[in-house]
Amino acid sequence: MRDRAIGLAGEFLPSPALSGPALVGRQVLAFFEDTGRVSALLGQVLAGLPAAGRYAGEIVKQMALVGVGSLPLVILVAAFTGAVTAVQAAYQLEGMVPLRYVGSVVQKSVLIELGPVLTALVVGGRVGAAIAAELGTMRVSEQIDALETMAIPPVRYLVLPRFVATTIMLPVVTVFADFVAVGGGFVVAYLGFDQAWHTYFEAVRNTFEPRDLFSGLTKAAVFGATIGLMGSFYGFRAEGGAEGVGKATTQAVVASCVLVLVLDYVLANLLFRVAF
Amino acid sequence: MLAGVDLDVAPGETVVLLGRSGTGKSVLLKTVIGLVRADEGTLSLFGQDVTRAGEAAWNRARRDVAMVFQGAALFDSMTVGDNVALGLRHQRRQGEAGIAATVERCLALVGLAQTAHLKPASLSGGMRKRVGIARAIALEPRLLLYDEPTSGLDPVTSDVINRLIRRVQKELGAAAVVVTHDMASARFVGDRIALLHQGRIVFDGTPADVDRATDPLVRQFVEGRSDESLVGGGP
Numbered sequence: 001m002r003d004r005a006i007g008l009a010g011e012f013l014p015s016p017a018l019s020g021p022a023l024v025g026r027q028v029l030a031f032f033e034d035t036g037r038v039s040a041l042l043g044q045v046l047a048g049l050p051a052a053g054r055y056a057g058e059i060v061k062q063m064a065l066v067g068v069g070s071l072p073l074v075i076l077v078a079a080f081t082g083a084v085t086a087v088q089a090a091y092q093l094e095g096m097v098p099l100r101y102v103g104s105v106v107q108k109s110v111l112i113e114l115g116p117v118l119t120a121l122v123v124g125g126r127v128g129a130a131i132a133a134e135l136g137t138m139r140v141s142e143q144i145d146a147l148e149t150m151a152i153p154p155v156r157y158l159v160l161p162r163f164v165a166t167t168i169m170l171p172v173v174t175v176f177a178d179f180v181a182v183g184g185g186f187v188v189a190y191l192g193f194d195q196a197w198h199t200y201f202e203a204v205r206n207t208f209e210p211r212d213l214f215s216g217l218t219k220a221a222v223f224g225a226t227i228g229l230m231g232s233f234y235g236f237r238a239e240g241g242a243e244g245v246g247k248a249t250t251q252a253v254v255a256s257c258v259l260v261l262v263l264d265y266v267l268a269n270l271l272f273r274v275a276f
Numbered sequence: 277m278l279a280g281v282d283l284d285v286a287p288g289e290t291v292v293l294l295g296r297s298g299t300g301k302s303v304l305l306k307t308v309i310g311l312v313r314a315d316e317g318t319l320s321l322f323g324q325d326v327t328r329a330g331e332a333a334w335n336r337a338r339r340d341v342a343m344v345f346q347g348a349a350l351f352d353s354m355t356v357g358d359n360v361a362l363g364l365r366h367q368r369r370q371g372e373a374g375i376a377a378t379v380e381r382c383l384a385l386v387g388l389a390q391t392a393h394l395k396p397a398s399l400s401g402g403m404r405k406r407v408g409i410a411r412a413i414a415l416e417p418r419l420l421l422y423d424e425p426t427s428g429l430d431p432v433t434s435d436v437i438n439r440l441i442r443r444v445q446k447e448l449g450a451a452a453v454v455v456t457h458d459m460a461s462a463r464f465v466g467d468r469i470a471l472l473h474q475g476r477i478v479f480d481g482t483p484a485d486v487d488r489a490t491d492p493l494v495r496q497f498v499e500g501r502s503d504e505s506l507v508g509g510g511p
Contacts, residue, residue, distance in 0.1 A: 138351075146349040149309050149342065150363035150415070151335040 038233050041155065045163050045229070048156040055161050062165035065130070066224075067173055070123050077122050078115070078177035082184025085109050089185075090193060099193055103203030106185035111212045112272075115178040116170075117264050120223035123170060124256035128231040131162050132252035135235025136245035144236065159236070163228040170224030171217040178216070215271040222267060223260050230256045280476040281317075283453075285419070290445055290452040292466035294459075294497060299472050301455040302346070305421045308453065309343050310334040322418065339367065342412035343421040348404040350396040350411075356383070357392030360411045367415070382410040385447065386440055402433035406440065413444055420444070422454040426461050438464045459498060462486075471497060 018026055052059065089105035135158060138144050147154045182204060189195035231252045238248035281304060285291050295301045306312040307319065310326065319327045321337050329337065342363075350359050360379045364370060370378065383389055386406040396404055405425060412420055425441060426434035438461050445452055445465075454465055462469050463483045471479040471494055479486070479494045486498060495501075 141347055142345045142349040143351055145306070145311050146343070146345060146351075148311060149338060150366065151338040152362070152366045153331075153335075 034233075037237075038229065041159065041233055041236075042229055044155045045160055048153075048160045049164075051156060052160060052164055055157065058157075058161040059164050062161045063169050066123070066127050066165050067169035070126055070169075070173055071176060073122055073126060074119055074173050074177050075180050077118055078110075078180040079184040079187075081114050081118055081177075082106055082110060082181030082186075083188045085114065085181070086185035086188035087192065090189075099189075099195065100199050101203050102189050102195065103182075103185065103200040104207040107182055107204040107208060108212060110178050110181040110185075111208075111216045113216075113264075113268075115181060116174050116216045116220040116223060117260065119174045119177045120170060120220065120227065120260045121257055123166075123173065124223070124227045124260060125253050127166060128227045128252045128256040129249045131228065131231030132235040132238070132249045133245060135159075135232055136238030136248040139236060139238045140241055140244060154236075159228075159232040162232055163225060166224040166228035167221055168224070170227070171220040174217060174220040178213075215267075218271060219264065219267050222263055226259045226263060227256045230259065281472070283470060283477060283480075285451045285453060287418070287451055288445075288449050290441075290454060290465055290467045292454045292456060292462040292469045293472055294457060294462055294469060295472035296457065296497070300475055301457075301472055302423050304472070305343065305423050305453065305455050308419075309338065309341050309421060339415070340418040341421065342415050342417035342419075344405070344408045344412050344423065344425060346424040346427050348396075348408035350404055350407055352396055354396075355392060356388070356394050356396065356399070356407050359396065359407060360392070360414050363411065363415045378414055379410075382414045383407075385413065385444070386410045387436075400433075402429050402436060405429070405437055409437075409440060409444060413448060416448065418450050420448075420450050420452040422452065422456075424456055425454065426456065426458050434458065434461060437461075441465045459500075 085106045086102055089102045089109075090099055093099060093101060093105070135144070138158070144154045144158070147157060186195075186197060186200045189200045190197065234248040234252040234255065238244045240247075283291070283293075283304075293301050293304065303312055307314050308321075310329070314327065317327070318325060322340060324337065326333060326337050350356075351362070354362070357376075357379050360382055361375045364375045364378060379392055380389065383391060386409050388403060388406055388410065391399075391403075391407075396407065399407065409425075422441065425437050429437065441452070441454065442465055444450075452465075454462070456462055463486070466483055469479070469481065469483055469486050470477050473493055479489060479491060481489070486494065489495065489498075
């Protein structure tokens, strides 16, 4: 601050922009700094969990926004996901494996992978952006500062309800997505290659394993926590008015989506190679 | 940004902090309430050193301090009544009936009785500022901080806010620090006026002292002249 330039009116001017190696170095440092800050925010949220009951009303409100609000889009995406999976399963199985196993392929693919991941990407885009935009607007309009001045801890009041809501509701929404996707696969199987409903759903049932559902919902819970956390993190540090809020929203969505994919890989190894 | 600010505020006193844009007036207010932490120096609130205080200690100290933000910082998702009641509900000082009564009393004091059900988006700028003041006084603070309370308001509404500030100070008996660059507002609400320039207090006196001052920086600010020979350089 002491080295900042002074303007004609005696005011402090912003620092000049960096370029070249200095910019790359700054971005590398910023990545590690952000990783630390996200971890610190997660720590604060987890430390506040015992007091979550105090914010029950806000948690329920956020659960409705995340869950009920996301359902129409999730159902649409899930229906087409199941349909496409059935089409491609039929294409790949034809001539090698009887088509009566299409239901099994759809069920396994959806429960283990497509259901939680695609639901998380859809919800991450919708809910993650909404959280970042709302909190970012609150930040630039000093509402978060106002909370601090009233001795209301902003992390517990704003981040905790959203984190809990997304962690709980993403598995719930994923269950809906799983059902709809399996149903979407049946529609293709019935209309595309005249498969009877009992053939399709017998294949779904015969290869169903509870660990597949459990693993998929575990992934969904982790993805949900990630979406709530990243939306809140970028929203909290928005600055610079409307442009800053827009930037925070974009960063939240990108970060959520990237982390969902990275965590999907990590969890797949943990759940299917280590745990089971 | 601030390098050498020595400012004392006596109980019940209203100190106005003047200065040009970007000189650190709002930063000073935010430092007093702990939103910004000072690198050096000492900050005492009601005799307690809070310079290196942790968050828990700051939350205790903030029970006696309230801030009215430049843009009012009302929570858009809540009604006016819920905005005013928020601090009371969180601190659990009263039951709901008591909180409702306090909200109505504070809104009536700022001239906004019967508006508790409205949303901030439906209010004018001056009304939003008054709700911000009502929210601050609901907690019965011993120190009130006002950040540019008349910024963006027309002269008539500015006068309403100035008179409201005087009335609130009289009714609550609280000390106040008012940051502004509005000279008329400063003369009306201030018991003392301090001028901040390049991170330092360069003048501290009564409104009458301001009118008598011969310091070029003070005269430049009071008369509203942009004389480049008096600015430039670093702190």
